[in-house]
Amino acid sequence: MTGIALRHEEKLQPPPGHPLLGFRSAISPHVAELEGHILGWAERYAVLDNARARDKLARTRLGELVARAYPTILPARLEAVAGWFTWAFVIDDCYEHDAGHYDEPAAQTLRVLVRDLKPDATHTRLDALLADVWHRLAAGMSTAWRLRFTQHMAHFLAAFKYEAFNRQVRHVPDLLGYQQLRRASGGITPSLDLLEVATEQEVPGLLHEFEQARVMFNRASDVVVWVNDIVSLRKELAAGETTNGVLVLAEKHHVELPEAIDLAYALVTRQIEEFEQATSELETLMSRWRGLEPENVDAVRTFTDGLRSWMRGNLDWSGNSDRYQNADGVLLSTDSSLISPSTPSLSEPH
Template sequence: MSSPDFPVTVPELATLPPPGHPILALPVRISPHAARLERSILEWADSYRLLETARQRERLAGTHLGELVARTYPFVREDRLDTLVGWFTWAFVIDDWYDGPAGAALGDHRDMVARVLAALPVDGRAGGRRSGALFRQLARVWTGLAQPQSLPWRLRFVDSMAAFMESFAYEAANRRAATTPGVASYAQLRRQSGGITPCLHLLEYAAGLEVPGVIRRSDPFQRMFNCAADVVVWVNDVVSLRKELAIGEVSNGVLALAAERSCGLPEAVTAAYGRVADLIGEFHCAEAELTELCADWRGLTDRDQRAVRLYVDGMKYWMRGNLDWSRHSERYRQADRLRLATSPTLLTSD
């Protein structure tokens, strides 16, 4: 369907959930390493010269990525802080690289996806020297992430990264056609394009504990994972709406709902938060089922049970922490066209 025609600036639009919304009942916890996390974000960017201008560096600082990590991984081990924020620095820069109609030309995007995956060998070994600062940074981050993790974890993470990278081509196709996708198809794409699935896999890395495969593959756990991912990306669509209208983005859940329901933006925001409330309700139902499953499943050790509890808590921290962070981040408070990454040398040579 064609993209609905809305004004670029909608300062009067309320983008926060209404009082009593179930997302506000989710737990809040912040890592004591928040200040260190903020510093590390800028250190990664400076070390690999990812930013070209002082304004871009100011924009990255104002994004408060360290706060996002502190809110969504409050139990992160101190020895894993640096690698964790390295991935977030990379993810936000690459996301901006493709952001909006002014984003990077896709060209042979399959080659780009292949080059990203080549920096993530599933055996966890470091690759050779790579051309382009973003590829070199990702390879270094991957060395730190992969080394302590199991092969199944690495396979899941690499697959989620493939989905993240592949989604950019589909979003670009929507922009070229000036078309907002239908809600059903958009919901499937958004779970991948939001980069939330690798973020949720990183909960295990941050905790230093992996959920047993028998639990991870269970129906309740999978439902919780998908619900948490969808809550994060749909809330992000609401809070980023002003910015995305400013840059001409058409792949946004609020716009999809407005087009499908033939309603205005305020009504579409209300509908989006209604969808989020339903997802959180489904998450809690699946959580009750998972609790029964874990109690009845013999063979789970105390360490296994702790890994499950931390992961479940982590999904809740992500749902709530993403909302709280977005209220402070200039990434969404300022509706401008400035992107963190524009230089072709980030992907070729420098």
């Protein structure tokens, strides 16, 4: 494997003129409210390790990510969407600690969604948080949306197992396999589903499955996770992470990390080009699709704008968030009992 040294002065942002910088940068005016909701959810369900973890969550500026990814989010949807991101970032850190249990905890979490469990019917505090959030998110959404979101959550939960295996054996996956795993492991697919919750404009189930819409969805997902791999590189190198796209490209092309970063941004350029091509094709298709109601067209266009906001908002937030700027090793939670009640707690919540 090629060397993995990365000098501090090396740039992790896209080069001037990159198409990602051509997307409009926007942010919701509700940033402070979102930050308050995120800390509120974490405290209500006691899912953080201690005061240091709470400080880490505050410095992560997760509310800013939500505000940038969903700049037109409705006030009535702020608390629910903030709650899902609190859950997602905590569970991600729990599994980064290598909890060692994957299949049954994943099935247990999915039962929260499938059975519409109430918080007091769940097994862990983290599942209770998700149950509370789920009832708020799913309110008013169709069965088709609920099934799609649940499927994407299943992919997200399953990916933790494979990432942990890669860490344990110090394996850098090949590019083909990595592209499939990363889209799931980043939690971006359910995050994009929340675009419809945030605006209360749901894309009809059939349209969402059009080939062009699927390409748009997948390419936007890929842009977010590949950019995340670049901007989080220092943090992940410090943590011993091996499931990172920059490392995958370095291994595949036998280059050092600066060249691999350039290759990653070139890949993002191609992903954006494919996104825009699919967007154009979908507009043409909708103009010729008989019986399509104006509100459905508006929902698709709002969703498309949201995909662009996610791609650009993720980049803008990454430059401000302590999660990537400070590789201090502090996790939001290392408490295995948040994932599986059969495992001992490694730390007491405060």
